[in-house]
Amino acid sequence: MCQESKLQWRSVEEAISDQGTITSEEEVASGSDSEVRMRGQPSAAIWARDHVTECLRALPGGDELWTMLEARNIEAAATHSYGATTGLLLAAWRGDHIALSDILNTRASISIVDVEGRTPLHLAACSGSAACVDLLLRRGANAQSWDTQRVATPLMCAASVGSLPCVKLLLQAGAEVNAGLTRCSALHYAVQSGATECARELLKEGASPNTPQVHILLQDKQSYFPTGVNIIVSPKNTNYQGPNFDNLKIVKT
Numbered sequence: 001m002c003q004e005s006k007l008q009w010r011s012v013e014e015a016i017s018d019q020g021t022i023t024s025e026e027e028v029a030s031g032s033d034s035e036v037r038m039r040g041q042p043s044a045a046i047w048a049r050d051h052v053t054e055c056l057r058a059l060p061g062g063d064e065l066w067t068m069l070e071a072r073n074i075e076a077a078a079t080h081s082y083g084a085t086t087g088l089l090l091a092a093w094r095g096d097h098i099a100l101s102d103i104l105n106t107r108a109s110i111s112i113v114d115v116e117g118r119t120p121l122h123l124a125a126c127s128g129s130a131a132c133v134d135l136l137l138r139r140g141a142n143a144q145s146w147d148t149q150r151v152a153t154p155l156m157c158a159a160s161v162g163s164l165p166c167v168k169l170l171l172q173a174g175a176e177v178n179a180g181l182t183r184c185s186a187l188h189y190a191v192q193s194g195a196t197e198c199a200r201e202l203l204k205e206g207a208s209p210n211t212p213q214v215h216i217l218l219q220d221k222q223s224y225f226p227t228g229v230n231i232i233v234s235p236k237n238t239n240y241q242g243p244n245f246d247n248l249k250i251v252k253t
Contacts, residue, residue: 046152046160046189047118047126056093056114059086066090074099084108092120092136095129100136110141117148125157130165133158143173153179159186159202162195167202177207 057066061082068077069090077087077099088108091099100120104110113119121141124132133154137143146153155175158166167186171177178185187207190198203209 045126046157047116049126052093052116052118052123052126055116056086056090059089059114061086062090069094069096069099074102078102078106085112088112088120089114089118089123092123092132093127095124095127095132097129097131097135100124100132104135104139110136110139113148117151119145119147119154121145121154122147122152122157125154125163125166125170126161128158128161128163128166130163130169133166133169137169137173143170143175144179146179153186155186156180156184156189159195159198160189160193162190162193162198164195164197164201167198171201171205177202177205181208 057063059082061080065077065080065082065087068074068080069087074096077083077091080087083103084106085108088100088103088110089112091103110120114123119141121133121136121143122145124136143154152160153175155167155170155177156179158170167190175186177187180186180188185207187199187202187209190202
C-alpha cells in the first residue's frame with residue numbers, strides 16, 4: 001500500500017542515482033485496436049492500474065489534484081503548488097491532454113518521475129492517449145526511455161494496452177522496437193493483449209518474432225498467425241524472411 005509520507009516525485013537524475021546508470025537496452029487520435037478496447041482496463045497491464053493510481057494520489061497534493069482534474073478545474077490544477085510535479089504525472093496517467101498541455105505550459109519538467117520511476121510518457125502510453133503521447137514527444141520526451149526500475153519502455157506500455165496510435169507515434173519518434181528482447185518486448189505485450197494491429201505494426205518496423213516469449217504466448221493462448229507465420233515465430237527458425245502482413249491475424253479460441 002502506498003503511504004503519502006513515504007512517497008515523493010523525483011527527477012530522472014535523482015531516481016537513476018538510486019538505481020544505477022540506465023541506458024537504452026538494446027486528439028492526433030486516442031483509442032486502441034478494434035479487436036481490443038483496453039483503455040482503463042488493459043488485459044496485459046505492465047503495472048496494476050489501481051496500484052499506480054493509489055501511488056500517484058499519495059504523492060504531495062495528489063488527492064486534491066485528482067479531484068480538481070476530475071472536476072475539470074484545470075486552471076487550478078495547473079497553478080497548484082504541486083501542479084508541475086504531481087499534477088503533471090496525474091494528467092498523463094488520466095490521459096487528459098488538455099490538462100497536460102496547460103500544466104506543461106507552466107514550464108513543468110517532462111523528465112520528472114514518480115516514486116517507482118515512471119515518466120509522464122510511460123503513464124500517458126499506459127493510458128492509451130495518443131494526444132498525450134504526441135504532446136510529450138513534441139515537448140522533448142525520450143521515446144526510448146526506461147522507467148528507472150527498468151520494467152518497461154513507453155512502447156511496451158502502448159503495446160500492452162493495444163493502442164495503435166501510441167505505438168505508431170513512439171516508433172516514429174525513434175523508440176527501439178526490440179528493447180527488452182531478452183525478457184519481454186513490445187511485441188510480447190501486443191501478442192499477450194491480443195492487439196493484432198499493434199503486432200502487425202511492430203513486425204513491419206522490425207520487431208523480432210523469433211523469441212521464446214512470443215512463441216510460448218502463442219501456444220499458451222492457442223493463438224496463431226496464418227500463412228506460415230506460426231512457423232516463423234518459432235525461436236528455432238533462423239531463416240525468417242518476414243510474414244505476409246496482409247493476412248496477419250491473432251485468433252483467440
